Amino acid sequence: MKSLSIQTQNKINLPLLLKHIIPVIQAQWLGESDEMAIDHISIDSRSLQNGISTLFFALAGPNNDAHDYIGELIDTGVVNFVVTRIPDEVRGQANFLVVDNTLTALQQFAAFYRNQFHFPIIGITGSNGKTIVKEWLNFLLGPDYNIIRSPKSYNSQVGVPLSVMSINQKHNLGIFEAGISTTGEMEKLERIIRPTIGLLTNIGSAHDEGFANIGEKIKQKLKLFAHAEVLICHKNKTIDAFLNPSVKTFTWSCKHDEADVLITKKLVVDKTQLKVRLGADEFEIKVPFQDDASVENAIQCMMVMLHFGYEPTVIENRMSLLFPVEMRLKVKNGINNSMIIDDSYSSDFQSLKIALDFLENQKHYKKKTLILSDIFQSGLSNDELYSQVSELVISNKINRMIVVGETISKFKNKFLNCTAFASTKDLMAAIDTLSFGNETILVKGARDFKFEEVVALLEEKTHETVLEINLNAISHNLNYYRSKLDAKTKLMVMVKAFGYGNGGFEIAKLLEHHKTDYLGVAFADEGIALKNAGITLPIMVLNPETTSFTAIIQHRLEPEIYSIKGLNAFLRVAEQKKLEGYPIHLKLDTGMHRLGFEEKQLEELIFILRAHPAVQVKSILSHMATSDDLNHRDFALSQIALFDRLSERLMTELKIKPIRHILNTSGIENFPQAQYDMVRLGIGLYGISNDADEQKFLENVGTLKSIISQLRTIPAGDSVGYGRRFMATAPTKVATVPIGYADGISRHWGNGNGHVVINGKKAPILGSVCMDMLMVDVSEIKCKEGDAVIIFGENPTVIQMAQKLETIPYEILTSISQRVKRVFYRE
Structure with missing residues (x-):
């Protein structure tokens, strides 16, 4: 399964039965009943929103395969699956729609779903500015239309179909963005979005590596508009060269008189004044930005409003209120040992679902509180909308609701343990009486409610220097290294030293979400903190002190043992506690000469382990000294050879089959033949490589x-x-x-x-x-x-x-x- 970093489940408002879907995705049917109604689509096995009316598409990616989680999903109540194969252990236990490719099936179904609706759709693509333009258009056009738009930056081969399947019968305008990274992708997105109005934003260098040249990139981007009634774009000779002459355009420029709209820019205090000429008409508007990117994005929005026939006075009034777009879900430390998830700039049904899944994946405390404002542009009646919100809150096991707004307050009885306030001001006045502490708080509100002021009150007060950690980048880097591994190779990720300075628990929680096999810490207190915070992954302590052995056992940590003295000390504690088969990890010294058993100690080591069933050798490991320096390749190979020989001896004489691992981050790239059963990923997760070529594929964290x-x-x-x-x-x-x-x-x-x-x-x-x-x-x-x-x-x-x-x-x-x-x- 391709691991998504945001919500992956959507509500369908058409009465669809399985038998309607089977021919759409050209599936072979194997199941009990094809009369079951489907009202949810999901690709995320971890979502709490999965249920009996969910149709789960089992996507398979380079690092994960959702088919492996079908059994778990059946246990939670899911009974309908789109698969490429039926795992033997679940055969006959659910309804299966078997297809050649589950991603293709998802896209086919989305295209079918899109074709059930007939209203204007704006399709946006480009290298930069897509999400900002989409959010601004939603703000500018929202007073007059019931808009469905892509949540966050849902613009990929998976994100676009999930976005489109959020349409319901009450919507009358769609705004969807499409992003591609190589050739052959845009045709698929065009069939799903099928825009009637095209908008091409700035063409820059993002994702250049996927295209032979800028011309190929433009040509591929323009495929989104193959069936559009009009294309809105910046007048540009390079783009003109690739335009289909049959496509009607509505262009703007700051220098080409032949453009439909000619614009002159002038800086005025902290704003930019735009003098606009459209045919014989001229008018002026001001936008509250001066940087080139924001001004260009604002012009794109103005062009859409002109195309829709808005009067200049309306355009100026609304554009003067444009605001910086916050596209991030932020995790912050809160007062009284709480954790805050800050999503205080938007409130719509789709983004609420995304935020709730993020809350579940990142929660630090079991108690979960949701602070929620009125929800806009749902396309549903208020009663239906807040009934669905109630179902969402219940499925995500929210312990406490605090609702703000005159509309949502009328429906407070739909929520358990709910406190209602008519305005943000009222909430802030009562904040001290609400007893926040030892909980995870999701703050989710429309911009008009100014929930950033609520976040400021709840946030732990620290000084103005911050280290921002991009969880998307961590996921990307993790998957990059996973793509280097054999299918059966396990992965341990190092989170020692407070996650290399980036933060321990939050990164460990993300790694748990991505189902890594092991976490590694240097000292017991690091592992204890993670276990106390709720991390359930096995944790190896690489440098345990003998005084910490009792605490290690108490918290079910797994120690690395690297000396006879340390082994005997651990055995004494283990036998006092009458343990049997407690997992330990043996460290061999193959040339690093820092920690580990030397070859001459193996006989004594084997003798001790044979006599003491209190412990079980879970893994055998060593550490490479020069995996990042190919000038010492021969030495590295000698370490691998020695590790192979010594570990084989231990395995043979002890008659065990433990996990073996020697590779660190650099070793994964430079010595793939030595993956053994597991590798240990360290600094590479955080976006840093010793190899300049590899560095290009990593993202800054x-x-x-x-x-x-x-x-x-x-x-x-x-x-x-x-x-x-x-x-x-x-x-x-x-x-x-x-x-x-x-x-x-x-x-x-x-x-x-x-x-x-x-x-x-x-x-x-x-x-x-x-x-x-x-x-x-x-x-x-x-x-x-x-x-x-x-x-x-x-x-x-x-x-x-x-x-x-x-x-x-x-x-x-x-x-x-x-x-x-x-x-x-x-x-």
Whole structure:
């Protein structure tokens, strides 16, 4: 099963029976009754929303196969499946629709479903801006239409069909985005969306690797509009060269007079004034942005409104209210040991389902609270809508509801343990009486309700420097390395050192969601914290101290044993507790010479293990010293050969078949022949590789951000910071940033060696890095107090910093202080 990072289940509002679906997807029927009604489509075996009326499509990807989870789904009540094969253990236990390819079947069904509806559909594609334009169009057109749109950035080969299957009979306008990464994909999405109105946003460099050249990329993107009645786009000679002459266009430009709409831009204070000429008509509007990307996205939205015939005054009034789009579900630490999932900028039925699945996947505490505002544009009557919301809340086992809004408050009786408030102001006034603590809180509200103010009250107060962790990127990197493994190779992921500085529990929870086989920590307290937080995956402790053995056993952790002394100490504790077959992991020293049994100790090791049934050897492992440096390939191969020989001896003489593993992140790429039964993924999960070619395939996980606390301009001759290590030779604009060496920033990064990025431009660090602050030169940067400051992320990268500091990325990541707030988000 392709692992999706967001909700994967949709409501169908047509009375469909299995017998109606069978011919649509060209399925072979094997089951009890084809008269069963279907009102949900799902591809996520972990969703709590699966049930008896669900049709589950068992997708198979390079790293996971949903067919493996059919038995579990049957146990939860699912009885209808689209499969390519029926696993022997579930044959005869459910209804099966057998097809050649389940993804193709999902797309066929979505295309069939789309064709049941006849109203305008806007199809959006391009390299950048798709999701923002979609959300803005929803805002701008929402007062006049009942809109169905793609949730979040649901624009893939799987996301598009799931989005389209959210249409119901009350909708009268659709807005769907389509994203592709290579050739041959857009034709499939076109058949599903079948847009009547096309919108082509900016064509940039995103996903260039999937296309031979920019021309091929444009040609593929334009296939979305094969049957569109009109295509709205920027007038561009390159795009014109690939346009089908039969496609009607509605174009805009800032320089080509032949465009249908000619636009002149002018910066006015903090806005951009657009002078618009359409035929003989001229008018002006202002948009609340000045950056080129936002202005271009706003123009695309204006073009759609012009196509729909809106008056200029209406366009200006609505566009003046445009806002930055928050496309992330953020996980934050809350007050009183609570965890907050911040989704405070949208409230519609589909995105609620996505957020509830995210809540279940990321919950830190068993108690779950939902703060929910009125829901808009559902296409349903209020009674039907809130009945469905109630069903959703019950299926997701929400313990407490707090609803805000005059409409949803009228239906509070549909929710158990529900408190209602007419407005956000009323909720905030009563927040201290609601007793938040030791719970996971999903805050989900339409923008008009300003739930960001609620989040601010509930959020744990920390300073303004944050490390943002992209959970999508972690999932991507995990799947990248999984794609390198043989089908039967298990995967242990290292979450030691607080997840390499990125955060322990949240990443462990995600890994549990992705069904990794083992987690690895360095010390027992790290593993205990994860177990206490509810992690159920087996956890190996790689460097257990003898004083921690009792706690390890108490919390069902699994110790790595690397010495005779340590083995005897663990056996004493195990036998005192009268254990039998407790799992341990034997570490062999094959050349690292750090920890592990040497060959000369094997005879004694075997003798002890034969005499003590209190323990069971769960795995045998070793650690490679040079897996990342092919100049030492011969040494690495000698380690593998020695490991093979020593582990074989242990297996033969002890008559055991444990898991064997020696490869770390670099070893997965460089020595695939030594995968054995399991590999250990470490720094690669966090987007860092020692191989420049491999690095191109990984996504950045962590972005360390702060803000400008204060700006000042100093004259020539003045100095900055301790010791006057920077002396200004000309008037210099200085920005102070509240992050320093107590937060993990090396003092060697100061004095002009390093830089931060502000508004896309480099700002050199002036003078010494202080304990809690650093100062940067922003003389050439347009900025203001409160603007964001990037310390590392996409630019500069941790790898670039490490090279400049003559260290390794591990040290930089693990140095980030615990006082720096971690914010986890999913796009």
